Amino acid sequence: MTFPAAFPQCSRYVARMLESRPELAREVACGKPWPLRAEELRAWLAAEPLDEETLKPALRRLKQRAFAHVAAQDLGGRAALADVTEAMTALAEVAIAVAVDVLSAAQQARYGTPRNAQGVEQKLIVVGMGKLGGCELNVSSDIDLIFVYPDEGETDGARPISNFEYFTRLGRALINAIADSTGDGRVFRVDMRLRPDGDSGPLACPFDMLENYFVTQGREWERYAWIKARPLTGERHDELEALRQPFVFRKYLDFGTIEAMRGLHVQIRREVAKKDMANNIKLGPGGIREIEFIAQVFQLIRGGRDRALQIKPTLRVLRLLAERGHLTQDAVNDLAAAYDFLRRLEHRLQYLDDAQTHSLPESAADQRLIALAMGFSSYEALLAELDDHRQTVTHHFEGVFSDPNAKDHELDGVWSDADGHAESLARLGFKDVAGACRRLAGVRSGARYQRLADTAKTRFDTLVPRVIEAAAETADPDATLARCLDLLEAVSRRAAYLSLLQQYPQALHKLAEIVGSSSWAAAYLLRHPILLDELLDARSLEAAPDWPAFRGELDGRLEEAEPDTERQMDIMREAHHAQVFRLLAQDLAGLLPLERLSDHLSELADIVLDLTINYAWRKLLRRHREVPRFAVISYGKLGGKELGYASDLDMIFLFDDDHPDAAQIYSKLAMRIVTWLDTRTSAGQLFETDLRLRPNGESGLVVTSLDAFRRYQLESAWLWEHQALTRARFSAGDTEIGQSFHEIRIEILRQRRDLAELKREVQAMRQKMVDAHAAKSELFDLKHDPGGLIDVEFIVQALVLGHSADHPELTANRGNIALLRFAAEAGLIPADLAETVRDAYREYRRMQHALRLNNAKSRVDPALVADKVEAVRALWKFVFD
Secondary structure, eight states: OOOOOOTTTTOHHHHHHHHHOHHHHHHHHHTOSOSOOHHHHHHHHHTSOOSHHHHHHHHHHHHHHHHHHHHHHHHTTOOOHHHHHHHHHHHHHHHHHHHHHHHHHHHHHHHOOEEOTTOOBOOOEEEEOHHHHTTOOOTTOEEEEEEEESOOOEEOSSSOOBHHHHHHHHHHHHHHHHHOOBTTBOSOEEEOTTSTTGGGSOSEEEHHHHHHHHHHTOOHHHHHHHTTOEEOSSSOHHHHHHHHHHHHSOSSOOTHHHHHHHHHHHHHHHHHHHTTOTTBTTTSTTSHHHHHHHHHHHHHHHTTTOGGGGOOOHHHHHHHHHHHTSSOHHHHHHHHHHHHHHHHHHHHHHHTTTOOOOBOOOSHHHHHHHHHHHTOSSHHHHHHHHHHHHHHHHHHHHHHHOOTTOSOOTTHHHHHOTGGGHHHHHHHTOSOHHHHHHHHHHHHHSHHHHTSOHHHHHHHHHHHHHHHHHHHTSSOHHHHHHHHHHHHHHHTTOHHHHHHHHHOHHHHHHHHHHHHHOHHHHHHHHHOGGGGGGGGOHHHHHSOOOHHHHHHHHHHHHHHHTTOHHHHHHHHHHHHHHHHHHHHHHHHTTOSOHHHHHHHHHHHHHHHHHHHHHHHHHHOSOOSSSSOOEEEEEEHHHHTTOOOTTOOEEEEEEEOOOOTTHHHHHHHHHHHHHHHHHOOBTTBOSOOEEOTTSTTGGGSOSEEEHHHHHHHHHHTOOHHHHHHHTTOEEEEEOHHHHHHHHHHHHHHHTSOOOHHHHHHHHHHHHHHHHHHTOOOSSSEETTTSTTSHHHHHHHHHHHHHHHTTTOGGGGSOOOHHHHHHHHHHTTSSOHHHHHHHHHHHHHHHHHHHHHHTTTOOSEEOHHHHHHHHHHHHHHHHHHHO
């Protein structure tokens, strides 16, 4: 598309202005200054004295001058949309700020300075709303303002008046200075209807009145309006933000917003239809407002939890939504292109006569001018592209706001009268039809359902038939329905969760698929219902983890929350739970081998530990260095990278620091870390921790110096502690300490040992464990029974401790499966038997994992594993006899 020099013929307003002001015509022809910034605008005003009498004409001359420059650059094809909107926003900001200064000086001369009860001066805060607040002002816009001031009180002059009266008078004077239509026109039209109680409310209000209004009367559409609110004058903006933020942005995911904004949009469309405004490119179908609604609904839903989404400019919000995966990149590209086109067209409609219009022209002459200004050869070509953009916007808008539950569901009768529709359940594949009927009837007559508010009950009623349908599509409809109903009951008082499942049918079906596959997954969602949000994006749910990116993002969020420890603990829990849930979904979908799953869970735990060290260290009042010389050494499942979903963390803490108070300082750090991990907050728990493997066990110090750890391992440790060391590794903290630990570990593992004595002690320890877990069932315990997992682990540990002196490759912490292969390659065990036991170990872990996913004990029919038990016992006999 080309942009002809459409200036000034495409703006009758500017043409008349330049004809009457030739000096301005010469200035505009130079094309400078551009882009037009607040500094230039202030410099223009500074050239003439300003008081109450000269203010109004000076501001109008400023507006004319700025408008002419903007129109010349824009219509000449030399200005980006952002240059235009930022210039007009700067004009409004400068005009308001200068007017407030001049008018305040005049009022203070009459009444004195407004002060609060403590004598502190009070200043008017002009809040820019809408496009002014978002730095997106159009070329012939009104400006939406709200006037607030911090505290009540009175002025200190000879004729004192209340702060309320003072700021009301100042507000009226400001409106007159900006909006009064004189022979020079006006600067901007001013709209005050967004203030508390609208036209019937006070013109200016103090913070406490505003806060009370937000709490007691603030409506959903006002949350939408306050998204872009931005203070332009005055002080104490942080206090105002503290009032605005919790009103606009909820701490939880607020999916009920979709319903509220859908209703608001219906009202707008009804008004558009009534006034025959189909050609209105702002409010009509596929117009600017629909793009803004798309951006802002995600801000209202997610802005409380993702502070980055609290930004104001529409295009920046859209780009961020693509980055976050809430909208596709293609959708954002479409919307951004439409927004640019519609806003440029809006400006060209307004350039004609400096009129606040958003409607396409009716006269053929004006249509030709608009087509020329937009770079089209004909008005018909312009309309064709406009229609394409509007249809695209409508498509994306409907994708976000359409109501998937607008029609009645064929299973509504099952929910309202389960017993009377039992045959429908049977036809759907439910096996225990009577049980399903009882469960549905029990929920409907239960106290939780009966106590729901009408709106929540309507959502619940809408959801249940769809839950029945989704459950019927799973392998076990009865179990899936029961688990889904448990979850719905649990979250029913949080309408946002019901709204999420109601608005996104694909999320409901994914939920049924996951909870139908695993009772553990169902219980996990019951504990952390916020994870329902993860169901919305199948791509992120199934994407391979990017751990460096995850760490960086989590670190950034924790840094942003500093120094709020409680919030940081919740942020870390929510992030950890979300990652676990994504891995769980991939696991249940068969996308992750168990070994890879354990690797991911272990790496996730390492990241959490490392960040916990960093942020716990900052909380210590006594810190003698910027970075602690401290490390976490993991044992057991985490040490061996075999971590499961519910595994606790076996770990010890080491330090290497010669400061005289190091032991005491690092003990406090260690206890903070344990508290950070163990504590149950409103967001749940991270991990249960176990420190009993530290030197001297429960009677030992919580932290150990590196030298003391080495001495203990060489001189005092029991054999079982060396067995545990075979599965130990550095997890988090100071990498130099981690390397030193690695060297100590190898030194210990490569000690030469009496093989007969080693075998005797290992067998004795194993027998104690067998006696402690004597079989109380005819089923085979995959972990504890002879021939099971622990036997394999003990075999590997004996091989490592007995032969690492001659075979250093056995010291590698590569896991039991790899170490069995190393031992076979070294000729220590038969290769064929080693391979059979490796396969048995894999199968044991797979079976154990599958059982735990459904909260079952790790016991199976002995016949299923007889050959594996035989192979493990054969290798045991070979190693220990």
